[in-house]
Amino acid sequence: MENSRAEFPFPYQPYNIQEEFMQALYSALDKGKVGIFESPTGTGKSLSLICGALSWLRDYEERKRQEATALLQEGEAALSTNAAQSSVASSSAELDWITDFVQKKAERDLVSKLKEEELKRKKREERLEMIRNNVQLKYAVKRKSYEEDEAFKLLQLSKEEQVEATGDQEDEELIIAEYESDDESKIKGRFFGAEEDEDDELVEEHVTKIYYCSRTHSQLAQFVHEVQKSPFSKDISVVTLGSRQNLCINEEVRRLGSIQRINDRCMEMQKNKHEKHHHEEGVKRKRGPAKSVCPYNKASALQQMRDVVLGAVHDIEQLLKLGRETHSCPYYATRLAIPPAQLVVLPYQMVLHEATRRAAGVQLKGQVLIIDEAHNLSDTLSCIHSAELSGAQLCRAHSQLIQYADRYKSRLKAKNLMYIKQILFVIEGLVRVLGGKVGQSPQSQATQPGTEMLTINNFLFKAQIDNINLFKLQRYFEKSMISRKLGGFVEKYAGSGVTLHTHSCNNKENRRTEGLNRYLQTLQSNQNPGTVPLADQQESVEAEKVLSASPMMQVEGFFMALTNSNTDGRVVVHKQGSLSESSVKFLLLNPAVHFAQVLKECRAVIIAGGTMQPVSDFKQELLFSAGVVEERVTEFSCGHVIPPENILPLVLCSGPSGQELEFTFQNRDTPRMMDETGRILSNICNVVPGGVVCFFPSYDYSRRIISHWETSGTLTRLANKKKIFQEPKKANQVEQVLNEFSRCIQRCSADCSGLTGALLFSVVGGKMSEGINFSDDLGRCVVMVGMPYPNIKSPELQEKMSYLDRHLPHSQGRSPGQALIENLCMKAVNQSIGRAIRHRGDYSSIVLCDRRYSRPATLSKLPTWIKDRTTTHMTFGPAFAALRKFFLEKKQKRA
Numbered sequence: 001m002e003n004s005r006a007e008f009p010f011p012y013q014p015y016n017i018q019e020e021f022m023q024a025l026y027s028a029l030d031k032g033k034v035g036i037f038e039s040p041t042g043t044g045k046s047l048s049l050i051c052g053a054l055s056w057l058r059d060y061e062e063r064k065r066q067e068a069t070a071l072l073q074e075g076e077a078a079l080s081t082n083a084a085q086s087s088v089a090s091s092s093a094e095l096d097w098i099t100d101f102v103q104k105k106a107e108r109d110l111v112s113k114l115k116e117e118e119l120k121r122k123k124r125e126e127r128l129e130m131i132r133n134n135v136q137l138k139y140a141v142k143r144k145s146y147e148e149d150e151a152f153k154l155l156q157l158s159k160e161e162q163v164e165a166t167g168d169q170e171d172e173e174l175i176i177a178e179y180e181s182d183d184e185s186k187i188k189g190r191f192f193g194a195e196e197d198e199d200d201e202l203v204e205e206h207v208t209k210i211y212y213c214s215r216t217h218s219q220l221a222q223f224v225h226e227v228q229k230s231p232f233s234k235d236i237s238v239v240t241l242g243s244r245q246n247l248c249i250n251e252e253v254r255r256l257g258s259i260q261r262i263n264d265r266c267m268e269m270q271k272n273k274h275e276k277h278h279h280e281e282g283v284k285r286k287r288g289p290a291k292s293v294c295p296y297n298k299a300s301a302l303q304q305m306r307d308v309v310l311g312a313v314h315d316i317e318q319l320l321k322l323g324r325e326t327h328s329c330p331y332y333a334t335r336l337a338i339p340p341a342q343l344v345v346l347p348y349q350m351v352l353h354e355a356t357r358r359a360a361g362v363q364l365k366g367q368v369l370i371i372d373e374a375h376n377l378s379d380t381l382s383c384i385h386s387a388e389l390s391g392a393q394l395c396r397a398h399s400q401l402i403q404y405a406d407r408y409k410s411r412l413k414a415k416n417l418m419y420i421k422q423i424l425f426v427i428e429g430l431v432r433v434l435g436g437k438v439g440q441s442p443q444s445q446a447t448q449p450g451t452e453m454l455t456i457n458n459f460l461f462k463a464q465i466d467n468i469n470l471f472k473l474q475r476y477f478e479k480s481m482i483s484r485k486l487g488g489f490v491e492k493y494a495g496s497g498v499t500l501h502t503h504s505c506n507n508k509e510n511r512r513t514e515g516l517n518r519y520l521q522t523l524q525s526n527q528n529p530g531t532v533p534l535a536d537q538q539e540s541v542e543a544e545k546v547l548s549a550s551p552m553m554q555v556e557g558f559f560m561a562l563t564n565s566n567t568d569g570r571v572v573v574h575k576q577g578s579l580s581e582s583s584v585k586f587l588l589l590n591p592a593v594h595f596a597q598v599l600k601e602c603r604a605v606i607i608a609g610g611t612m613q614p615v616s617d618f619k620q621e622l623l624f625s626a627g628v629v630e631e632r633v634t635e636f637s638c639g640h641v642i643p644p645e646n647i648l649p650l651v652l653c654s655g656p657s658g659q660e661l662e663f664t665f666q667n668r669d670t671p672r673m674m675d676e677t678g679r680i681l682s683n684i685c686n687v688v689p690g691g692v693v694c695f696f697p698s699y700d701y702s703r704r705i706i707s708h709w710e711t712s713g714t715l716t717r718l719a720n721k722k723k724i725f726q727e728p729k730k731a732n733q734v735e736q737v738l739n740e741f742s743r744c745i746q747r748c749s750a751d752c753s754g755l756t757g758a759l760l761f762s763v764v765g766g767k768m769s770e771g772i773n774f775s776d777d778l779g780r781c782v783v784m785v786g787m788p789y790p791n792i793k794s795p796e797l798q799e800k801m802s803y804l805d806r807h808l809p810h811s812q813g814r815s816p817g818q819a820l821i822e823n824l825c826m827k828a829v830n831q832s833i834g835r836a837i838r839h840r841g842d843y844s845s846i847v848l849c850d851r852r853y854s855r856p857a858t859l860s861k862l863p864t865w866i867k868d869r870t871t872t873h874m875t876f877g878p879a880f881a882a883l884r885k886f887f888l889e890k891k892q893k894r895a
Contacts, residue, residue, distance in 0.1 A: 008051045009231035017638040018044050022052030024636040025606065029056045029368055034605045034628055036619070038612040038637040040865060041773075042839045046226040049370060049608060053210050054232045057342060057368075060208065174489050175408055176416045176480045206339045206363050213351045214372040215380075217246060217316060220345050223372070224315040227343070237310045239337040241346040241360060246316055247331040249323045250294055260553065264487055266331075269294040294329065301328035306336040335361050353384050354597065364601040375609045375827060378622050381591035387558040388586070391434050391579035393551035398427045398438045400550060404489050419476045422468055427555065429463035436579035451795050452573040456562055459571040459584075470563050477556045487550040561586035568593050570799050587796050589803040592625035599626050611830040612637070614861045617819050620808050640865040646843035648886045649833075649862075649870040653851035655680050656876045661849050663697070663786025671712075674705050677785055678714035680849060680876070681759070685721040687884045688845070689891070690757040690777030691745050692722065695764050695832045697788035702727075702763055705785075722759040723748075727768050734767045745777050764788040764828045768835075775838035780887070781845045782836045787852055789825045797821075826861040833866070843890055845883055 008014070008022045021039055025048070028035035039045040214220050224240055227233060244262050248254050253265045272293045305328040314322060323330035338344060338361050350360050351369065371377060405412070405420050412420075431438050435448060460466040477483060561569065568590040575582045588594075599605055612618070615635065623633055640647075654660050655676035667673055685692060696702040706726070709715040718724060723744045728737050744758045757777070762768040765788065774782070790797055801817030808816040829848075836844035846866065852858060854872040862870065873879035 008055050010051050011047070011229055011231060014048075014051075015044065015641050017641065018048045021045075021048040021636065021638060022055070024634070025049065025052035026056045028606065028634050028636075029053060029604045030060075032604050032632070033634045034599060034623060034632050035607065036612055036615055036633070036635045037606060037608040038615075038635075038863070039608070039610065040638075040640045040837070040863060041610040041834060042837055042842065043638065043641050045608065045610065046223050046372075047230060049212075049372070049606075050223075050227055050230050050232065053368065053370065053606075054230070054236060054343070057208065057210060058232075058235075064208075174404075174485050174492070175411055176482055176485055178413045178416075206367070207342060208367065209342050209344055210368045210370060211344050211346065211351060211362065211364070212370045212372065213346050213348050215348055217242060217347065219373060220347065221315045221317070224313060224345055228313045233313050236313070236343055237337075237341045238313045238343045238345065239309055239334050239341040240314065240316055240319060241334055241338075241344065241350060242316055242331070243347075244331050247319065247323075247329075247334065249320055249330060250296055252292075253294075260487070261491075264484060264491075266294070267484065268488070270297065296323065296327060296329040297332055298328065301326060302333045302336055304328065305330070305333035309333060309337045310340060338362065348380055349384060351598065352381055352594070354594070364598060366601075366603050368604050368606070369598065369602045370606045370608060372608050373610075374607045375611055375831065377607060378591050378618065381594055381622075382588045385561065385564075385588045385591070385594050386586055387554070387561040389430065389551075389554055389558050389584050391431065391436055391582045393554055394427055394431050394434075395436075395438060395579070397551045397555045398424060398431070400486055400490055401427075401552070404486055407489075416480065419473065419480070420482075422473060423482075423555075426463075426465045426468055426473070426559065429465040430558075430584055431579070433459070433463045433573055433584065434579055434582040435575060436582070448575060449577050450575050453795050453799050454571045454573065456564065456566045456569055456571060459573075460562070470559060474556075474560050474563055477559065483550070483552040483556050486552045490550045558584070558586060561588075564588065565590075565593065572795060587799065589800055590625065590807075592622050595622060596626035599623070599628055611827070611834055611863050613830060613863055614823050614826065616811075617808075617816065617823050620816070621804070625807070637864060639868075640837065641840045642837055642842060644869060645889075646841075647837060647866070647869055648845040648882065649848070649866050650845065650879050650882065651848045651851075651853045651859075651870060651872040652680065652876065652879055653854060653872065653874045654876055655849075656683060656880075658875070661851055663850050668701065668786060669704065671708065674708045675712065675714070677705065677849065678709055678712070678718070680847075681783065682714070682717055682721065683876075683880055684781060684783060684847065684883065685718060685756070685759060687880075687887055688757075688781040689887065690748075690780040691741065691760065691774060692757065692781045692783065693760045693762055693768075693774055693779050693835065694783040694785065695762050695788075697764055697786045699763050699766065701786075702761060706761065718759060722757050725758060725760045727760070727762045727766055731767055734772075738768075738772070742778060762832075764832050772835060773838050774835045775842055779836040779844055781847065781883075782833050783847045784829060784833060784849060786850050787825055788828045789821060792821060822858070822861070826858065830861075830863055834863070845886060847879075847883075 008019070008026075010018075014022075017039070021037065025035065025037065027033075029052075037049075039048065212223060214223065220240060220242075224238070227236070227238060243259065244253075244266050245259050248262060248266065250266075253262055253269075256262050256265055269292060305322065305326045308322060308326065309319070319330040319334065323333070344362070346360070346362070348371075350356050350362060351364075351371075357364070401420060401424055405417065405424075409417065428438050454462065457466070562571075564586075568588065570587045570589060572585040572587055573582075574585065619633060624630070652661055656679045657676060659672055659676040661673075661676070663673065681692075681694060696705065706715065709718070715724070725737055725741045725744075728734055741758050741760055748757050757780075760768070764784075792798070801815075801820055804816035804820055810816065811819075833846045833848075836842070836846065848870075859867055859870060871882070873882075
């Protein structure tokens with residue numbers, strides 16, 4: 001079998017490293033490997049991934065076709081041979097009965113096998129044709145989305161329930177369906193009936209495909225644009241997935257803003273759609289106002305949009321435009337397009353979280369998965385599967401659920417009431433652990449400050465909920481959808497249209513909301529019960545929306561987290577002095593446990609990034625711990641396409657005055673260290689044109705050192721050389737600061753009153769240390785002040801280190817916990833210094849201000865293309881001379 005290629009289709013002549021990348025990728029996919037691929041930003045990584053992976057997919061499909069044809073031809077030839085031998089043997093009249101029996105059996109087996117293959121092929125073609133012709137499309141559409149299954153379940157209300165008041169009829173959608181059994185198979189049978197088996201026959205089979213995922217929608221859009229430029233753009237079927245928030249075109253739903261509200265409204269409309277169809281089939285409809293359905297979710301329109309989506313490569317913006325043109329929902333149309341698509345582009349969470357993966361219709365078995373921008377994969381997995389609840393959220397959830405149960409107790413079956421009591425009991429236990437008591441205002445309850453780290457089992461014992469079967473409770477949450485029902489209840493009776501205050505009027509609506517209003521008032525103890533001033537009405541409405549939001553979704557997530565293995569996680573109990581500010585947090589210590597299923601199901605997994613160093617501990621923590629054997633793991637790392645003379649990495653061990661640079665926690669706050677840092681920056685700004693980006697290890701240190709410079713006059717001297725910008729505190733201000741930074745550099749290149757560019761103060765791990773390009777004049781020099789080690793006193797980090805020390809082997813005289821600290825630091829450094837060089841013609845200098853960077857173990861964790869060109873300077877003079885020479889040569893070359 002071929003596992004490499006001499007050439008790959010490419011839109012232009014590829015670099016040598018791109019050809020090497022594609023060869024290694026092709027081989028990894030063909031052999032079913034788990035590959036770790038490192039290719040610096042600016043080296044055309046996306047195009048290499050596209051052309052290498054799609055070349056393999058095309059060849060793989062062609063081999064499958066050839067093998068099927070060969071098998072068919074072989075079978076036909078065998079049948080002919082057997083027939084001829086049988087004829088000769090019969091004419092001789094001397095048949096051996098054993099030979100005759102074996103030959104006939106072989107013939108029957110072969111005929112049976114060929115017929116079976118032919119029947120499978122015909123059955124699949126017929127099934128596909130049925131779907132394409134919209135035969136029973138409503139079932140195919142329903143099966144494409146787990147969430148639509150949930151909406152269908154909402155219809156299964158007990159027929160025994162009789163509603164006395166017309167007002168109560170309006171609440172029918174808020175009542176939990178009858179929950180008779182804990183047995184999942186019985187539940188499934190009751191919810192769906194016998195037609196479920198028939199639906200399975202209509203679900204379209206998934207073709208061999210490549211799933212590509214990345215962190216953000218903007219990164220996914222860039223990847224799709226690269227696909228559009230590739231030679232495969234006309235031949236490949238591609239679909240881009242996103243959330244409802246990104247893909248919804250119904251303005252009534254979009255304006256709701258929050259993801260949860262958008263999801264809930266969409267689900268309600270889906271339920272109304274199924275309910276309407278149910279009534280049209282002859283079921284008598286109960287009295288009540290007509291319920292709105294989404295005009296964009298019609299089977300024929302979805303089918304039409306699906307075909308258009310598969311016919312060309314579209315990014316999310318183009319999908320939205322197409323949806324408006326065809327009057328069909330991009331969210332559901334893209335999910336319909338998953339089975340026949342060859343390339344599926346989607347965000348991290350849709351792949352890494354099993355429930356989300358199932359809801360989206362993503363099937364990984366036998367498929368290829370490419371995870372790009374994967375340098376923080378371990379942290380991403382931990383964050384996705386961790387959960388946190390505040391005391392205020394717990395009290396709100398408890399109060400809301402009690403009022404829900406009280407209101408509908410006559411309409412809820414005994415099993416539902418039993419599980420609701422269990423949920424309330426668990427919530428009460430969590431509040432007790434925080435030192436509080438339900439039924440009282442969380443703000444008024446004082447707790448003893450402190451942090452406690454507990455195993456899951458110890459936490460369950462401490463909360464006195466160890467006798468509750470959390471797995472059954474989790475299944476109840478999933479099947480009953482109680483979190484959504486409670487959210488709808490709260491939104492209906494405590495939304496923006498309902499006042500927070502209790503009125504004395506005796507009308508029915510006020511009596512209905514009185515209990516919930518009283519609860520909401522306890523959360524606003526400082527609220528004047530009188531009328532709200534006109535100028536403050538809008539603010540009150542927004543505050544009311546926040547207060548009325550249901551936290552039960554978060555409670556459900558925390559309950560689910562507690563079903564992890566006792567050794568894989570910890571619960572952090574954090575008391576802050578008051579119950580409302582205290583919290584319980586589940587901390588996942590072993591992300592490999594959730595990644596193992598992905599690795600097991602996929603044919604091949606490619607983990608790619610611009611900077612993957614250091615990879616040794618990454619492999620140990622995430623791959624080997626997940627059961628991957630070392631032989632299945634392959635690595636590829638390439639250099640950069642820039643010439644060696646276009647980058648100047650320097651390690652500074654001391655400053656201009658001879659002060660040794662070691663920004664330890666004890667040294668970095670001293671005035672002499674801060675002054676020396678100011679002198680280094682001042683000298684750098686004298687010789688570096690354009691933009692200089694200076695990274696500090698934390699926001700707190702950035703604030704302290706800049707404040708010191710303001711007092712000492714250093715900041716004024718720096719401002720006389722370059723215009724100064726600071727990383728903003730709010731994420732929505734980042735683009736504005738970057739635009740002003742860019743405009744200043746452009747102006748200064750012409751004339752800017754003697755200034756030579758701009759100086760940007762940023763923070764490692766902040767808003768500008770990842771995903772921002774400081775190419776060309778925007779980042780001619782990147783300065784790293786100190787080493788950004790994480791806070792080793794953090795209880796979460798200490799527990800993680802302890803876990804690794806217990807479960808991973810030691811290497812080279814250091815513990816896995818120590819390695820984790822060093823790796824977190826150097827990963828952050830590598831992401832920050834990688835912001836400068838963005839393409840082949842770019843050039844930049846990197847100044848690492850701390851003598852600890854000169855240690856061989858630390859240098860080895862830098863990307864190879866930077867490490868090999870790094871020089872260490874014990875004194876400042878030679879380093880400054882090298883820096884001045886570097887930029888003088890670039891200036892002469894440009895002139």
